[in-house]
Every structure is written in C-alpha cells, then in structure tokens.
Amino acid sequence: NAGVTQTPKFQVLKTGQSMTLQCAQDMNHEYMSWYRQDPGMGLRLIHYSVGAGITDQGEVPNGYNVSRSTTEDFPLRLLSAAPSQTSVYFCASSYSPRGQPQHFGDGTRLSIL
Amino acid sequence: QQQVKQSPQSLIVQKGGISIINCAYENTAFDYFPWYQQFPGKGPALLIAIRPDVSEKKEGRFTISFNKSAKQFSLHIMDSQPGDSATYFCAAKHNTDKLIFGTGTRLQVFP
Numbered sequence: 001n002a003g004v005t006q007t008p009k010f011q012v013l014k015t016g017q018s019m020t021l022q023c024a025q026d027m028n029h030e031y032m033s034w035y036r037q038d039p040g041m042g043l044r045l046i047h048y049s050v051g052a053g054i055t056d057q058g059e060v061p062n063g064y065n066v067s068r069s070t071t072e073d074f075p076l077r078l079l080s081a082a083p084s085q086t087s088v089y090f091c092a093s094s095y096s097p098r099g100q101p102q103h104f105g106d107g108t109r110l111s112i113l
Numbered sequence: 114q115q116q117v118k119q120s121p122q123s124l125i126v127q128k129g130g131i132s133i134i135n136c137a138y139e140n141t142a143f144d145y146f147p148w149y150q151q152f153p154g155k156g157p158a159l160l161i162a163i164r165p166d167v168s169e170k171k172e173g174r175f176t177i178s179f180n181k182s183a184k185q186f187s188l189h190i191m192d193s194q195p196g197d198s199a200t201y202f203c204a205a206k207h208n209t210d211k212l213i214f215g216t217g218t219r220l221q222v223f224p
Binding site for chain 1: 119
C-alpha cells in the first residue's frame with residue numbers, strides 16, 4: 001500500500017516554463033488537496049477536490065490549475081512558473097472532507113530560477 | 114479569524130525534558146484540533162488530535178491540553194527523545210471546512 005505518491009521529488013524550472021506535479025493515491029480517498037509549504041508560513045491550501053470531477057480553490061490558487069478525472073489522481077499544473085512559486089508542494093488525501101487524518105505525500109521541491 | 118497562531122518558532126530541549134508548543138485560534142466554530150509531525154524530507158503525519166469536548170488527550174508521551182475559554186491548545190512531549198526532533202504543526206478546522214495550519218515549530222532534542 002503506497003499511500004500518497006508524488007512525482008517528481010525535485011524540479012528546477014526557468015521563469016515562464018510550465019509543468020505538472022503528479023499526485024496519486026491508492027486508498028480510494030474522495031478528498032484530495034494540494035498545499036505549499038514555505039518557511040515561517042506553515043502549509044497553505046492551493047486547491048482541493050471532494051471527488052472526481054469536482055475541484056475548488058483554496059487559500060492561494062493563483063498561478064495553479066488542477067483537474068480530477070479519476071479518484072486516484074490529482075495533478076497540479078503551474079501555467080507559467082514564477083520565482084514566487086519556489087516552494088515545497090505537498091499533496092494530501094482523506095476519505096472525506098470531514099475525514100481525518102489527511103495522508104500526505106513526501107513532497108515535490110520546486111525551484112524557479 | 115481563520116488564523117492559527119503557533120509558538121515558539123523553534124525549541125531546543127535536552128533529552129528527558131518536556132517540550133511544550135502552544136497554539137491559539139480565534140474562530141470559535143473550530144471543532145477539530147490536530148497536531149502533525151514532520152521529519153526532514155517527509156510529508157506531515159498526524160500525531161494526535163482533540164475535539165473541544167475534552168480538555169486533555171494523552172497518547173503515550175504526547176499530550177494535548179485544550180482550553181476552550183482561552184481558545185488555546187498545546188502539545189506536551191514528555192521525556193523528549195532525540196528521535197522526536199522534527200517540525201510540529203498545529204491545525205484547526207470546522208466540519209467540512211479546510212484545515213488551517215499554524216506556522217510550525219522546529220524541535221531539537223539534544224542527548
């Protein structure tokens with residue numbers, strides 16, 4: 001049972017490039033979310049999904065897109081990377097919006113030059 | 114009103130000592146207060162959680178103390194060990210609302 005798997009683990013991009021961070025879970029969880037973690041700011045919610053075909057914005061959604069075509073996968077897309085998006089990105093899942101705990105992946109460390 | 118304020122930012126404790134991390138909130142609708150533990154290079158993992166109908170919850174060496182009137186809750190780590198060295202996040206949520214995280218406390222336990 002792999003839990004929440006994030007790829008890649010590390011990525012360096014140039015300003016203006018686009019890329020997709022992958023997230024997959026094998027626990028049949030309905031609720032999935034993306035956070036970014038920055039020093040001194042904790043984890044901030046970017047986007048979340050309560051089920052396949054349903055997504056919504058979190059606290060810091062600008063510059064990011066998501067889609068949820070299957071229960072298992074929840075990719076995060078950076079449309080035009082900016083240095084302010086340098087961060088560690090975590091994907092999480094739980095069996096329902098009210099359900100806890102949220103299971104986190106090990107993160108993608110992204111640097112934008 | 115959605116913020117969760119966490120202190121201290123960093124904490125150094127000797128092995129065997131007590132580590133205490135504090136969090137405060139404003140939103141009285143919050144009804145779930147978890148603590149997450151994060152080791153370097155890993156994602157956060159749920160450590161212990163409490164709901165406001167109890168004032169204390171203990172799991173092994175880890176205890177959450179909850180003060181509803183003061184809108185504060187804290188994590189106590191008894192007999193702290195070097196293996197407890199990690200970053201700890203408090204969080205809060207209401208019903209199906211999003212989980213709101215504190216800013217984190219980096220704990221270092223020295224032998």
